[in-house]
Amino acid sequence: MMCNMKYVVSVIFLSCFLLTNVKAQNLVPNPDFELRDFDYCGISSSSDLENALSDWYSPTSGSPDVFFTDIASSCWNFQPISTYPGPIGLKGEQLPRSGSSMVGIFLHTIATFDQREYLQIQLSSPLVSGGKYLVECYVSLADYTEFASNGLGFHLSTTAISSSNDDVLAYTPQYAVTNTIGVTQDWVRVFDTITVTDAFDYLTIGNFGDDASTTTEVNPTASLAPGTYGAYYFIDDVRVERVIDDPTASLNQLDILNVSIFPNPTTDEIHIELPVTGTIVEIELMDAHGKIVWSVKDSFKKYTVDMKGFEDGIYFIRVESESATYSGRIVKL
Numbered sequence: 001m002m003c004n005m006k007y008v009v010s011v012i013f014l015s016c017f018l019l020t021n022v023k024a025q026n027l028v029p030n031p032d033f034e035l036r037d038f039d040y041c042g043i044s045s046s047s048d049l050e051n052a053l054s055d056w057y058s059p060t061s062g063s064p065d066v067f068f069t070d071i072a073s074s075c076w077n078f079q080p081i082s083t084y085p086g087p088i089g090l091k092g093e094q095l096p097r098s099g100s101s102m103v104g105i106f107l108h109t110i111a112t113f114d115q116r117e118y119l120q121i122q123l124s125s126p127l128v129s130g131g132k133y134l135v136e137c138y139v140s141l142a143d144y145t146e147f148a149s150n151g152l153g154f155h156l157s158t159t160a161i162s163s164s165n166d167d168v169l170a171y172t173p174q175y176a177v178t179n180t181i182g183v184t185q186d187w188v189r190v191f192d193t194i195t196v197t198d199a200f201d202y203l204t205i206g207n208f209g210d211d212a213s214t215t216t217e218v219n220p221t222a223s224l225a226p227g228t229y230g231a232y233y234f235i236d237d238v239r240v241e242r243v244i245d246d247p248t249a250s251l252n253q254l255d256i257l258n259v260s261i262f263p264n265p266t267t268d269e270i271h272i273e274l275p276v277t278g279t280i281v282e283i284e285l286m287d288a289h290g291k292i293v294w295s296v297k298d299s300f301k302k303y304t305v306d307m308k309g310f311e312d313g314i315y316f317i318r319v320e321s322e323s324a325t326y327s328g329r330i331v332k333l
Contacts, residue, residue, distance in 0.1 A: 027123045027240045028203065029055040034099040039068055041075035043088055049103070055121050059204060062106070062117035062166040065091075067234070069100040089225025092143030097187045097236040104142065107149040107207040108214050109230040114168050118206035120160060123240060126199040127156065132243045135175065136191030137205060138292075141184045142232040144223035147216040148182035149231030151207035152190055156200035173208045179289075180217045187236070189290040193243055203240060259319055265331035272303040272319075284318045285330070287311075307332050 029035075035054035044065045050057035052066045067079045076084040079102075080093040096102040105117035127133055135154045153176030155161065161171055175192035207214060216231055260273040272283060285294040285305060293315070294305050307315075315330045 025241055027125060027127070027242075028121060028238045029124050030121075031238045032096075032098050032236060033066065033101040033103055036101060039071050040066070041071055041077065043076050049119075053101075053103075056103070057120055059118050059120040059160060059162040060116070060166050060169065061164060062115070064117045064119055065104045067091075067096070067102050067104060069095065086226075088227035089223055090144060091228065091232055092141075092145070092184065092234070094140045094143065094184070094234050096234075097138050097140075102234050102236040104232060104234050105206060107151055107231045107233060108147060108211065108216055112211055114210050115166050115230075116168050116206055117166070118169060118204055119235065119238075120162075120202060120204045121238075122160070122202055123200075126158075126201040127196045127240075128242070129196060129198050132193055132195050133240055134191060134193050134243050135203070135240050136189060137238040138187040138189055138236050139181060140187050140234045141182055141219060142228075142234060143184045143221050144225065144228045145219055145232040146222045146224070146229050147231040148180040148219050149207065149217075149233075150177050150180045150215045151209045151213075152177045152181070152233065153206065153208050154192070154194075155204040155208060156194070156196060157202045157204070158198050158200055160202050161204055168210050169204070169206065169208055171204075171208055176208065180215055181233070182217060182219065183291060184219070184221055187292060189284070189286055189292060191290065203238070205235065205238070261317065261328075261330070265333045266307060267333050268306070268308045270305050270307060270330060272305070274301050279321055282318075282320045286316045286318070288314050288316075 030053060033053055036052060037054055038052045040048050040052050044063045046058050046061045046063045049064045049066060058064055065077055067077045069079050071078050073083050076082060080095050082090055084090065091104060103119060105119060109115040139152060141148050153173030155171050155173040161169060163169055174194045177190055181188050222228060262271055280299050282297040283295060284292050286292050296303060310332050312332050315332060317328055317330055
């Protein structure tokens, strides 16, 4: 149907904008890996993740790495440009999406080896069976790794899953990426809205498929240095939060932000207006593949996004304050 040139959030739900109201309580402790117990320097062992970061650990003998921007530049795991001389090659030059820490895991190593690395955490409270939850993280392919891969998935469980080796965890994730992610210079949002079937209390992140079912593509920026084999990804900003779709209650709740976004559809730019200044909001605009094409975190009243150079199609916008999260679609013509 035709849409008015200007949308006020309180009517978006009833017209062209699919709007979701969420109480923005992230159930992942230490979601951005910034709560640190120990800043190790070097190539990690299987216990270093748990020793370095609060709450996170490896559920297998695999050895996820933690990367810091505020340790000695001679450390292998310093970002963005380590002066480490070898013998193990550097993974890449990506900066954390937020803060000064991020983690890295292998989704695939050497063909037929079926080696994996995983991240696991206990949620701050169990999920409500039958509830709908947004589960997400941001990933970036390491610049110098050999391959890009698909398969990154989220597994929710009532108890911790584990293994004494570094083989594939033979569990079925509630969500897994089907396409390869080859972006090295930016962060890609991996997410899904999941209706849970139990009071899940643990989140495990990694590739739950074996090598035979995992698709890889050559990374054109691979260095082929020792230790840069396989498909290695940086990960940051993990989230699990309850999604409540309640159109009968949305009018009052939407007034919390009272965002105006116009015009929609657009051929060149969109304008985003908040009712007052001083409220910190984070706004992200993503393409249909989940790649963030524009973002801001600030307290201004008005924002303009120049979309002239964007491809035509559907884009997703997310506006988040401390009290609520709203998301919807924008059409670029």
